[in-house]
Amino acid sequence: MEIIDKRNQLTQNRNRSYRQRSRNAIQNIAIHHSATTSGSAEAFARYHVNNLGWPGIGYHYVVDKDGTINWCHNAEVVSYHVGNSNGRAVGICMVGDFTQQSLGEAQRNATLDLTLMLMDQLNISVENVWGHIEFPGYEWKQCPSINMENFRRELAERAGEDISGSYRSPNYVAGVRQRNYLSRGDQGDDVLALQERLNELGFKPGPIDGIFGPQTYDAVQRFQRSAGIGVDGIVGPETRTALSNYEGNGNDEEIEHASPTDEPDESEERFNSESRRMLRHIRPMMRGEDVREVQQKVGAMVDGVFGNETEQKVREFQRQHGLSVDGIVGPQTWRALDRVNGDNQPSYQRLLSLQSPYMRGDDVKRVQRELNVAVDGLYGPVTERAVRNFQRQEGISVDGIVGPHTWSRLFPGG
Numbered sequence: 001m002e003i004i005d006k007r008n009q010l011t012q013n014r015n016r017s018y019r020q021r022s023r024n025a026i027q028n029i030a031i032h033h034s035a036t037t038s039g040s041a042e043a044f045a046r047y048h049v050n051n052l053g054w055p056g057i058g059y060h061y062v063v064d065k066d067g068t069i070n071w072c073h074n075a076e077v078v079s080y081h082v083g084n085s086n087g088r089a090v091g092i093c094m095v096g097d098f099t100q101q102s103l104g105e106a107q108r109n110a111t112l113d114l115t116l117m118l119m120d121q122l123n124i125s126v127e128n129v130w131g132h133i134e135f136p137g138y139e140w141k142q143c144p145s146i147n148m149e150n151f152r153r154e155l156a157e158r159a160g161e162d163i164s165g166s167y168r169s170p171n172y173v174a175g176v177r178q179r180n181y182l183s184r185g186d187q188g189d190d191v192l193a194l195q196e197r198l199n200e201l202g203f204k205p206g207p208i209d210g211i212f213g214p215q216t217y218d219a220v221q222r223f224q225r226s227a228g229i230g231v232d233g234i235v236g237p238e239t240r241t242a243l244s245n246y247e248g249n250g251n252d253e254e255i256e257h258a259s260p261t262d263e264p265d266e267s268e269e270r271f272n273s274e275s276r277r278m279l280r281h282i283r284p285m286m287r288g289e290d291v292r293e294v295q296q297k298v299g300a301m302v303d304g305v306f307g308n309e310t311e312q313k314v315r316e317f318q319r320q321h322g323l324s325v326d327g328i329v330g331p332q333t334w335r336a337l338d339r340v341n342g343d344n345q346p347s348y349q350r351l352l353s354l355q356s357p358y359m360r361g362d363d364v365k366r367v368q369r370e371l372n373v374a375v376d377g378l379y380g381p382v383t384e385r386a387v388r389n390f391q392r393q394e395g396i397s398v399d400g401i402v403g404p405h406t407w408s409r410l411f412p413g414g
C-alpha cells in the first residue's frame, strides 16, 4: 500500500479551517467516487476551496486509479463529504465515475487495504463502512456506484470475519399484501416480487431478499431511467405499470451522467440538515411543517396534513413542472418546489450570518436569488462569500453579514 502524505500540500482556504474532533467521535468510513472520469487530490482541493469556498479538500483520502493513496487530512479533521454525517465519518474518495466506468483491480485493492487500515486504527467494524448513498438522507445520491455489499464482504473476508446474514433485518413482513408504494427501507414479499421482476429484466437489484436496500433502490432508478419515466427510486403506480409492460432494450441501458463533481455542495448539506421526508398521501396521514411548506407552494389549503387535496395539488404542480406525476413529494419534487418563488417576498427580519448549523429561511433565499447563487435557503459559505463580494462592490464594510444596512443595499425597494 503506497500512501503519499499530502496533508499540508493541497490548496487550503487562508481564512477558514475545518473543525477538529476526537478519534472516538468517528463511527463510519464513507466511500465515495469522484463522479468525474479523471481527477486528483490536487484538483479536488482546488475545486473545493476556490469554487465552493470550503476550508480545504472534502476528503480524508483520495485513491488514484493506479492504486496510489493520497493522504489529505488527519482523521480528526471534520471535512465536508457527507453533510450532517461529516462529524462522524472519515471520507475516502476513489477517482472515477463508476456510473459509467468500472472500478479497476489496483484501485479497488488499494481502497480495500486503506479501509482495513482505518477500521483497525479507528476501531470501526465492517458494517459501519458505508457508501455515500447509505448515509441517512442520501438515498438519491449515486455515490459511490459500486456494490457496497460486495465491498463489505470482501473487507470481512480479508479481515477474517464472518458477517454472512448480518444484514437481514428481523422484521420481515410476509404475505400477499401489495403495497401501493414501495421505497427504500420497505421489506416484504412485495419487495421480493419487485426484485425478481427487476432481475428478470436485467436490472440486477442485488440479493433477492425482500429488503428494499440501496441496491434495489439503484436498480429501480436504472429501470425508471431506461423506461423513460420519472426517476425517483420509488415504486408507485407509474413504475409498476412500466414494470409489467417493459420489453427491454437489450443490455445497453442508457446511463445518465452523474453530477460533474461528487461532493457535498450546499444542496447536499441541505437535504441532510433538513432530513426532508418523502411526503405522500397515506394513512394515517402525514403531518408537519414540511407538509405546510408544500401546501403553501402548491396552493393547497394549509393545514399541515397531507390529504387528498394536497395530493391533487402536488399532482397539478408536477404536471406543470414537467415532473413525473405521482402525487409524492420526493427529492425531485422538493427541488422543483425550492425553485418556486413565493409571491410575497420577505422583508428584513433578522441579521444573517454564517453559523453552524446554517441559518435558513425565505429571507436567505431572497438574498441568494439577488446574488445569483444557488437558492437553497441556507446561509452557507458560498452565500457568505457572495455577500462579501457584494459588500466590496458597494463600498460598504465587508463582514459577510446581512444586517439592515446590507439588506437595504440589496433591496433598495424594501
Ligand SMILES: [Zn+2]
Pocket: 031, 032, 033, 081, 132, 143, 144, 262, 263
Ligand atoms: Zn460521495
